């Protein structure tokens with residue numbers, strides 16, 4: 295399939311490289327000309343193990359290119375990913391300005407030549423699937439809409455779960471793929487896109503071996519809202535597990551228990567599991583803090 299990925303940050307660059315590796319024809323787009331120039335020279339804007347090799351291989355095979363021209367790329371594509379940043383505002387809310395600009399630009403670029411899927415990979419507040427659809431329609435422009443009635447597109451939410459530092463392996467061998475959409479045609483296009491990944495029908499790239507037990511990846515299809523909620527719920531749960539281990543370690547210190555023994559003892563319970571259950575400096579990184587705050591903001595601002 296022909297794929298455009300908008301945003302060449304962590305998520306967009308890794309997604310573009312991996313989709314190309316799976317056999318899709320990918321164009322990566324960014325408004326930042328210096329990032330695009332770097333990628334065109336065969337350099338990566340971020341350091342991530344194995345990413346540069348994946349990008350160079352894709353370029354040699356003619357499976358990837360890089361541009362600042364969103365309109366031309368989107369017009370040629372079956373699937374258009376939005377992978378722009380959604381940094382936190384002081385209120386804890388996600389800043390959707392980049393997402394809004396990208397979605398409107400997609401709308402302005404679409405024509406009636408084929409059915410497209412606009413996929414949101416950015417982490418966005420629950421309910422944004424509908425916002426993306428509204429903004430794409432807005433981008434089509436009131437004036438031109440009458441002549442472009444035939445434009446058909448679907449919107450999907452496909453949250454990203456990669457970890458920085460092992461992003462290529464996480465993308466090629468994920469625990470699951472979550473796709474939310476409102477219609478079967480959109481879901482079918484997403485199943486086709488991810489078929490090689492689901493079936494694990496590709497040779498592992500050098501240095502990124504397939505986990506021995508992995509035969510197939512589960513693709514979970516949901517509503518748009520559930521997919522958006524899954525991303526926040528997963529990150530909040532992981533942050534909670536780390537925070538919990540630290541709180542237990544504090545109590546251990548007071549009562550004279552050995553924290554590492556205690557977390558080992560509870561982590562061996564298969565209902566709990568030992569990962570993300572180590573006392574230490576606490577959680578951080580680019581996503582946990584902002585996603586927990588955004589979820590709290592959603593809880594406060596939602597009516598029941």
Ligand SMILES: NC(=O)c1ccc[n+]([C@@H]2O[C@H](COP(=O)([O-])OP(=O)(O)OC[C@H]3O[C@@H](n4cnc5c(N)ncnc54)[C@H](O)[C@@H]3O)[C@@H](O)[C@H]2O)c1
Nearest residue numbers: 301303304305324325326378379380392395396416417454
């Ligand atoms: N980094 C992670 O580990 C991670 C993991 C899971 C999910 N996410 C989520 O994925 C999204 C992207 O994260 P990231 O870390 O890749 O962000 P990033 O800030 O590293 O990159 C975003 C890129 O989008 C570009 N951009 C912004 N507006 C644009 C537009 N209108 N058109 C084209 N390009 C545009 C920026 O120039 C930038 O290069 C965020 O919502 C983030 O929360 C990130």
